Amino acid sequence: MIDQTQNRIRTVLLGATLVVTAGLTVLSIVGSFIGPERARTAVNGPLVWLWIFLAAFLMAGIVWSANILRRWASLCMHSGVVLVLIGSMYNSPAGHAMAGRIMGAAKPAHGYMQIVKGHSSGVLFDEDGKPIAQLPFDLQLKDFSVEYYPSVEGPWQLWAVWPDDQVQLAWKAGQDVAIGTTGVTLRVEEYLPHAKPTYAQPATTTAAGRTASQAERLIGAEADAPGGLPAMRFSVARKDGGHGRAWLVAVPDKPMAAIGLEDLLGPGAGSDVGIYLVKPDAPVRSYRSDIEVVEGDKVMKTASVEVNHPLHYGGYDFTQNSYDMQGGRYTILAATSDTGLWVVYAGMAMVGLGAAGSCWLMPAIAYFRRKGPPAGEGV
């Protein structure tokens, strides 16, 4: 009778687990469509009860299921998931807000710091640049440096630029490429890696005894010796039959040459698009902020913060987030609270250990005992 009841409970729990897992799978997939920001907001808002339910459900499952309790690997795996959930809840913005309400200590879960070179700051900002907290210490930016890979050799890039968007065009000589969804296609007819511009002869007009000189007008380009700047001849065509042709010729000391589609096609579809021939940037190899942690007048810690090398201090991890791309005058660090983090890490380690034990170690032991492939066994 007791066995029957236990079996029934086990079946109900497993069935419920499946329903919950299926629900979570669907939520994960929906989350991938709505984007990271909205997904984050949802799980820290309306869905916060889901995590509490999940943790409670798993704990009930562990307590009620003799199968889990009997097997160390399975116990380790399931307990690990509970720890990950509890740690994540505590580490989340919602968890921080709740802890703030209960304990009265408001510690933001996440924020950004913008520090100008040679200055210090202890203010955390949110994504919109609004100050959200003052840290009990300051970070001083002693130096900021960017290291680049060697300059990229190769053809210049072609970009279509709208007033509020831009897209790189994957051009190939002789092939049509669509300019976004404008219905305009562009074809690169000729690309000269080293070219010199050719101009129409300046015209002079005489009228009423006065002579006026017009400026030189660019009409094209011709191949030049190595060392010259590139030029590109392209044509554009609209669906309605409008078309045009132009040269983009790079000039010294300018990393790009541009022309507006309106100049070629007149008003209509795609007329707000600019076509840019752009010198490819040398890609960034690394960027580094040399930071001093200052409390009062005392330097408590110095560190070089790079991507993948964060600074840990005062309950926060400071990671290299962004920087002033115009001149490297300031750095932007992301500050993330470490509250509950080690619970998450411990949970992950337990899940991994339990999975390896349950899926690899146990079957391997069975395999070597039987000297044959293991028979199926429960999780």
Place this chain on the structure above:
Amino acid sequence: MAIKWTIVGMLIYLAMAGWAVSFALYVAGGFARRDGRSRVWLGRLGEVLFAFGGVVLAGGFICRWLEVGHVPLQSKFEVFMSLGVLMYPLWLFCNRVLGARGPALNVLIGMAVVFPAGFVFQAQPQVLPPALQSWLFLPHVGLYMLAYVVLTMAGAQAALQIVDQCLGRAEAACEDELATWRIVRLGLPMLIGGLALGALWGKLAWGDYWNWDPKELWSLATFLVYVSYLHVRGLQGGRHGWVNSVLALAGVVCILITLLIVTMGRLFPGLHSYAS
């Protein structure tokens, strides 16, 4: 679709040619008399060519590593070529130890995996952006790739199980179901390892171990599908094998979406866009 006139490209095509012949031999072996010697020899020759393709691809992997100066797991071209490298050794393990069947199907999967590297994805070498310069790059991506190949092989067994069940071959279907179960258990810890290392890497690079990025969410969905598989299998054993097989195949669909669709196009903008 463009042919790659490079050493790495040629090695990929050579491996594909070897695998195409291997596939033909396996299929021919399948039609040969069950107790005839020709069946054995065709099978052996097919396996030799399967191994040959794997070795050639491994050569391509090394050449690519030397060419780009870092472990070649950055671009889709590199990832798909590397997935091909893993096909034969993992098949060997799954076949010899876990009782996997259907070599022809696995050779075919190998060809399908390597095909995009040979003809679709661009092979232009890229420099490593700062986020990818981490000791976690190889273990994180490597574990995921191992998991994906293993779990795809489990999917192949699941497909065979469904076919065998439809054809009324109960014993074969039962063997396939058991092999699927064993192979999923081989792959799941790798998937969990990849997920955990990814979380650790995310913490170091972006400040958070979980960023609700589409790639992360699809990885979670994949993990959850296999968790469902384990629980369904645990609940009913091999009794309704097709249910288990459908779940194993659903896992493969999630893998394909995570690997192919999430980092391509504008449908899922996220932090993993450098992998597109």
